């Protein structure tokens with residue numbers, strides 16, 4: 001039996017990036033052999049095992065053959081005759097299809113090293129199209145490695161185009177598409193993910209609302225990524241370019257978690273919060289609608305996301321940042337008004353609400369003046 005380090009760990013080591021997880025492939029062994037050595041089997045469809053001590057993943061060398069449509073239509077062949085080269089052949093990209101043996105030698109039958117050198121994301125073989133998720137994976141890698149100059153190879157892009165055109169992407173689950181999307185948002189250049197998907201016509205099923213996006217609509221997302229905004233804030237920065245109903249449809253289709261959906265919908269509704277809110281009354285109305293009193297952190301996040309829109313529109317970062325800070329101060333002061341005090345002054349029912357409102361307005365007025 002021979003064991004090799006494969007996939008992302010080999011790639012990222014060669015790129016001098018931090019290796020976060022290590023995957024191994026085992027050649028010339030059977031499941032029984034691994035089980036008898038104390039490995040535990042985790043893959044139901046695929047023969048994947050966990051090392052008894054490190055808990056890292058060890059997979060028996062395998063080939064996959066497609067039998068039908070969709071993600072489940074696989075036949076998996078894993079027996080002790082499958083060679084390392086056969087296992088590497090069924091992988092997605094050449095830079096992901098390299099192995100390293102126990103002596104540190106790189107095994108590279110499909111020229112991943114050359115593609116690392118040329119900064120090229122290139123598929124290994126026609127077997128690429130057996131898994132439609134790979135269209136999204138390649139877009140994610142493009143977003144991750146764009147800062148190094150990596151581009152999707154022309155023939156790979158053409159293959160991705162034909163996969164998108166075939167309708168195969170519709171067979172993916174929302175969960176898997178969301179996972180790739182969420183990961184991509186956290187990468188250095190998240191807008192590249194959507195650019196690549198747009199280039200190969202892959203937006204139309206899962207992201208039709210973004211299909212007509214021009215470069216300017218991605219600008220807030222780029223600013224968000226550059227300022228190390230959270231994942232939710234990045235997704236919301238994308239939603240700035242959508243109407244309320246488009247954002248709703250997108251979140252529903254992707255089954256985006258609540259925290260993402262809420263901020264995205266607010267951002268779609270109040271995208272010009274920092275450039276178009278002229279009066280204290282208008283700001284108070286937004287604060288009420290956005291439930292800022294009960295969810296102040298979410299409103300701070302909305303202000304941050306809206307600032308990406310405002311900076312894109314005005315190119316005046318200094319001024320916008322000042323304005324955002326003023327709004328934040330106004331909110332925290334208005335939120336600190338003591339209702340008990342109003343009640344203690346002898347007011348009842350509607351009079352309490354009116355007093356609260358006029359105190360809030362007064363505070364907003366004074367902060368917005370400065």
Ligand SMILES: Nc1ccn([C@@H]2O[C@H](COP(=O)(O)OP(=O)(O)OP(=O)(O)O)[C@@H](O)[C@H]2O)c(=O)n1
Pocket residue numbers: 006007008009021023090091092093096097131133134137
């Ligand atoms: N749809 C997929 C998923 C995975 N792989 C192969 O399995 C390896 C490990 O998969 P995964 O951990 O998902 O990706 P990594 O390349 O390790 O990337 P990441 O840094 O995102 O973990 C990949 O390198 C690739 O060789 C593949 O060919 N097709």
Ligand SMILES: [Mg+2]
Pocket residue numbers: 007008009021023
């Ligand atoms: Mg990995």
